[in-house]
Amino acid sequence: MSILDQGPPDYKKMIPPIIKDNYGKWIYHEIPKPGVLKHVSETGDELFSVRVGSPRLISLDFVRNLCDLADAYCDGYLRFTSRNNVEFLLSDASKVEPLIAALTEKGLPVGGTGASLSNIVHTQGWIHCHTPATDASGIVKAVMDDLFEYFGSMKLPAKLRVGLACCLNMCGAAHCSDLAIVGVHRTVPRINDEKIAKGTEIPSLVASCPTGAIRPNPKAKSVTIVDDKCMYCGNCYTMSPGMEIMDGKNDGCAILVGGKVSNARNVPSFSRMVIPFLPNNPPRWPEVTDAVRMIVEVWIAHARKGERMSEWIERIGWERFFTLTDIPFSDKLIDDYIFSRETFRTSATFKY
């Protein structure tokens, strides 16, 4: 029988002895090599964390494999990071290299620390969701393969945090990423009157549309859409199975850049759209991987050391970002939603 409301397991039972002993006593850290963090405690203890890339969508074999490694090298303790990497927690410095060797043998990449590309925060896509405009795992795999060198090294100007969300619900929280890949629909939902009549609260459906494009159609016990007002957000589909929005021919990805969440130096910022659409070309989405690589390389070439994507772009100006990347600018990139005003250039100063 189940115990209701017992809550999550107690973290105190999950942390290794070295952490128990030095909890809150860490005084500094170093990154001896990519993927390895060395934290030093005021007690003199040293903790080594080895960070490992994970595809996130994993089999039980994979998990058991991790357990085996943890058992062998760090008394069975490990953790995951907020970006879905795995971290092995070693109290014994001499086991770091053997662990890395074992990981390498199993094809598990070590990296993601410091000025590197970490794992891509992403979502379900075609694996498990009902509203995606693109797949998640597939693109992530393609992009990570393509930019693999930046995961295991720390030669970027600064951290590079990539997010992917397969639809505008943005479960990947791509809205504040250095670089974001977002699945976008481009066609007006197709109304299925029957499904709406049977399975939808019409008032909620009408209210769900942010632009007021949906009107009740009482005759059909359904609704109609004013096509011109629809911007394909898919919110109505979330409310009703009768608003079919997936469109194999026209769904795809947008690219946004320049988001950031840490408060270090400049304040957090939203990612901003620079490419409104790239087609879904499985299995390797070459248009997407090319665009991402190109942007990353222009950033590498022009940013100063320590400058994250947002800092670099804000320093040089968005107009120069478009010049340097040669990405065509279009009216699609100009905001026309609620907070558009703050994006308009209310100044006679700019670059070319």
Next chain:
Amino acid sequence: MSILDQGPPDYKKMIPPIIKDNYGKWIYHEIPKPGVLKHVSETGDELFSVRVGSPRLISLDFVRNLCDLADAYCDGYLRFTSRNNVEFLLSDASKVEPLIAALTEKGLPVGGTGASLSNIVHTQGWIHCHTPATDASGIVKAVMDDLFEYFGSMKLPAKLRVGLACCLNMCGAAHCSDLAIVGVHRTVPRINDEKIAKGTEIPSLVASCPTGAIRPNPKAKSVTIVDDKCMYCGNCYTMSPGMEIMDGKNDGCAILVGGKVSNARNVPSFSRMVIPFLPNNPPRWPEVTDAVRMIVEVWIAHARKGERMSEWIERIGWERFFTLTDIPFSDKLIDDYIFSRETFRTSATFKY
């Protein structure tokens, strides 16, 4: 008989010979002393402009007086500035001091150049408008008297541009001033059903309310107001004489700071509210003059040379502005209108 559409007088007939000769040929200027500009042309010619403060609301005597002076010192030529100062245009350097002496004798102040307080751009107020929440000329006189020393000298950190608007229509364009005094109403318009029934297009009246507070009241051929939704903007009164908004007890002034229009250094910025209300205390509005002087003095004490109000505040942070000026902060100063979001602090970094 009138000639229709002849347009304004031709400026070419109004400019003195020295300007005709050096039109577009000026190469630099100096400010030999407060209120005097010396422009040097590539031809070697030198033009002296003597800037004189004006109350703007003037009698024909005043105008004729100016004419007499212009005739005596600069061949009858003068101009007004975009802030309603008068400028005498002299081609003869030796006449500058005599002119200044004549002006001083008549009680006309010379100044307003460089790092000074220039004339206050303002509006009609109780002199001629139907919707004011305060007077214009009276406060302007009181503030200019109080800050008089800064008009005739150039000892401020930078230019100080004060604007006054007697109601939210903001004819004084106070919305982008270093310091702005804005007449504000604080009570819901009193509906005069008869005036509305007789003299108002109800649909236009209803549409005029930015918050949707006005509902038609077909029975009375009038309207009603949802009090809670009204923010006393007075836009409905502009549409209808039946929405009486002036309230001798509750009208007064708000103080806003940190606006700027030039593009020099930082981009133009809006003025922002720091004091939501000060009472109308004619004839000298002591609460207003005190608040203005206090803010100006804190700015003088803390700004770096060359820093306008907006630059200073943005450098130190608004939170410190409130600390330094000791102005009480209240929820009234927090935006709750359309573009509020951009004003909220979306960062964990701030000062105390």
Next chain:
Amino acid sequence: MTEKKTPQLDELEKGQWPSFVTEIKKAAATNAASEDLLHLLERSYEDRIGHWKHGGIVGVRGYGGGVIGRYTDLPEEYPNLAEFHTIRLAQPAGWFYDSKALRSICDIWEKHGSGLTNFHGSTGDIIMLGTTTDHIQPAFDEFSEAGFDLGGSGSDLRSPSCCVGPARCEYACYDTLEACHNITNEYQDEIHRPMWPYKFKIKFSGCANDCTASIARSDCSVIGTWRDTIQIDQDAVKQYAADGLDIQDRVCDKCPTRCLKFNSETKELTVIGEDCTRCMHCINYMPKAIRAGKVKGATILFGGKSTIVQSAFMSWVIVPFMKMESEDDFAEFKDLMGRVWEWWDENGKTRERIGETIYRLGMGKFLRECELPPVPQMVFRPRANPYVFWPQDEIIK
């Protein structure tokens, strides 16, 4: 002349700043309306409210605007203010006058008005303050004779204004006076006969210092700029340095793009031209040493307005660079204005400024329908949301 006292206003005759009360009293000496005004104002100072009725529609034959009707709400007590309308006269470009012109205005207003004026109104007009309905047409006829015309009011083009520009300023990147005069004359019909959803203002500033505050105060701001790189005279730089200007601190460190490098040894100042945003700061500080580039023109911005009702908007960049020299350039500007007005007139709601219309319908739609090429200079930043209205002809059917 009168028994009534004005104790509060008398207070405002004290102090060093010239007093408007003194001015009203001067006018009151010979004009009954001005005398009433003095007392009405004292009354307002007592009551702490204005004493003017709502609105008023008066005017001259053939025009729909230019006169603001005004009636006091206390006509019995202040009979000379029963009618007290304002006439707006269009100012000459740059607000330049000779005394003859000014005296002619005075003479006419002595006959037909209160003897009070504003030099100038906030939009830029000469404000002839206070006359009766009967006097409007005759006053206008005489002003007209003297070479003056009415300015705008109502839902029309308001009197454009411009900074002193090349007449007296070394920074002017185009001839603001000629542009203003030329364009004002082109649009006399639009100024005099309201035809749009709401008012429309144009201001011309010769450079990014924006001495007419155009970006805040006009629906269309025409701000002088240049397309190439600032010109630096190294000898003059050395002179400034020799004269004690801390070039690094006051100029380089305040350059918003940090694109100026001062070599403290050679005393040379260099610029990374492509990084300069032409903000004017360095030129303002060192006018003898730094000048604008050679390819001059203007940036055209749209949408500025004050607070009522959706919030204040500042103008935003629509055409980053337009030549402003010849009649042809003006024609290009007018062609643009034509398209923009046509679009606004077609799409705007009553009492909706163009900035609000663009905001409501979207910049994209505005640009497409006015045939304006989108460029990144129009925005500080691209959109943060992914809500693109996709043109259906780019969709695969």
Next chain:
Amino acid sequence: MTEKKTPQLDELEKGQWPSFVTEIKKAAATNAASEDLLHLLERSYEDRIGHWKHGGIVGVRGYGGGVIGRYTDLPEEYPNLAEFHTIRLAQPAGWFYDSKALRSICDIWEKHGSGLTNFHGSTGDIIMLGTTTDHIQPAFDEFSEAGFDLGGSGSDLRSPSCCVGPARCEYACYDTLEACHNITNEYQDEIHRPMWPYKFKIKFSGCANDCTASIARSDCSVIGTWRDTIQIDQDAVKQYAADGLDIQDRVCDKCPTRCLKFNSETKELTVIGEDCTRCMHCINYMPKAIRAGKVKGATILFGGKSTIVQSAFMSWVIVPFMKMESEDDFAEFKDLMGRVWEWWDENGKTRERIGETIYRLGMGKFLRECELPPVPQMVFRPRANPYVFWPQDEIIK
């Protein structure tokens, strides 16, 4: 095992990044649902659309959330995906595990599920991917037995998460794990039984580096900070300098408030404490030399959420500083949460996140009604419009 081919997916087994396709294949080796999933995904790669039906409501007894119902729209072709629900398990604070716990999860999921998981979901839960309706309750019973509970879904409190904090990070200004665990346990009812207008997320980050991205990804962000001044160890500064760190360039010049002064002669680093905004930059660069102040706690921010529907919001400051050490401090936090939820629940519309409710009704109303004192730290800047809703009790009647 199967005849069907997956040429597209096979492509994704190439390359150096570990392949999720390989993972699915591993699961498919022993699980029919995972095998079907492989082929359904290949089918999606061909069709370029997903093949899952809309929605689904399944769950366990006594809870309203925690399970995401899912059914394929091609059940005839992929019968093992006719039901393929996801169970969300609440993760331990900081995502720490021992292998025993992980193995117990594996064993249960082998019995009851597809053999596929996400470590972790985007909100932070362990995602048990794919099971049938019949298996939900038994699976839950066993997970429960093993010490796991469900996470949130629906209009409830979602599983809070936290950064590694004091467990392994020298920057932590409060105990993120304890706070997260304590508060999560307090709100089991809110997590398991949806009762609000919409979802609500809380994330705990130990410092302003915000390693859980809380400001972007949670309705309530709890970000570690301090109230006094950073502590500088001058010996360590000298060591960094000696080791070749360009302190002026990399640290001082990048300090957003320019409040750090490095004396290149004495090699001393000083700070103007009152100007520092505690952004963490200098500490990040010189962890051995600079530490947070001594008076530690957290800034509480509200309103973060992603794009749908009014635009993405980042959380904004509501309580600049709150102690986060003792049970009493947590009680204060909970008291705040209670008031805030009560207000939101009372005022929010269906599917309106709290940030949207506050935006719609105004920060002032929110603060007043939740009895939160307004402070300038809440805003980057005060309002630019003069549209104050004036409390009618401050009005003179």
Next chain:
Amino acid sequence: MADLNVNGVFIPLDEDGFLEDSDLWNEEVALALALTEDVEELTEEHWHLINYLRDYYAKFGVAPMIRKLCKETGFNLKKIYELFPGGPAKGACKVAGLMKPTGCV
């Protein structure tokens, strides 16, 4: 303003010369109002404009925007000023007995 004398009946006008009570409008009143606006006679074209204004007002409760007025009457603005020198608002609306336009001046 002085009341309007319509064949000896005095109809009250406001200061701007608009009808105090628009219900009192009729064709004769229109003629009398026209005289105050320097329009000596009301031609078919005048009536075309007046009728359009009255119909529009009856239907929508507001005066039409100028663009609409021009489009739908077929008169350009110049023509409207020829017909009513006071212009559409002060001239035509007054004679048509509409409410005094407010707002923007």
Next chain:
Amino acid sequence: MADLNVNGVFIPLDEDGFLEDSDLWNEEVALALALTEDVEELTEEHWHLINYLRDYYAKFGVAPMIRKLCKETGFNLKKIYELFPGGPAKGACKVAGLMKPTGCV
């Protein structure tokens, strides 16, 4: 999901066990639905909740928000889960024959 057997009549359910056609709801159907939700018998309290839900839906076309539901039925959330272990959405709405709640999961 298998169809619902209501005294021998089979009523179609969707995968989640909600009525395919909510018009087919009646009290007996409710009883049968209740069994699928581990509710053995429908007490007065159950009916109080069911009736409230049905009335609200009939009136507004949507299910009430939980806060409203609790306020207006006088049952707190705990009570509702006691009555319907599946909770207000999956349990009570299902038995009350309402449309399947969509949106947020």
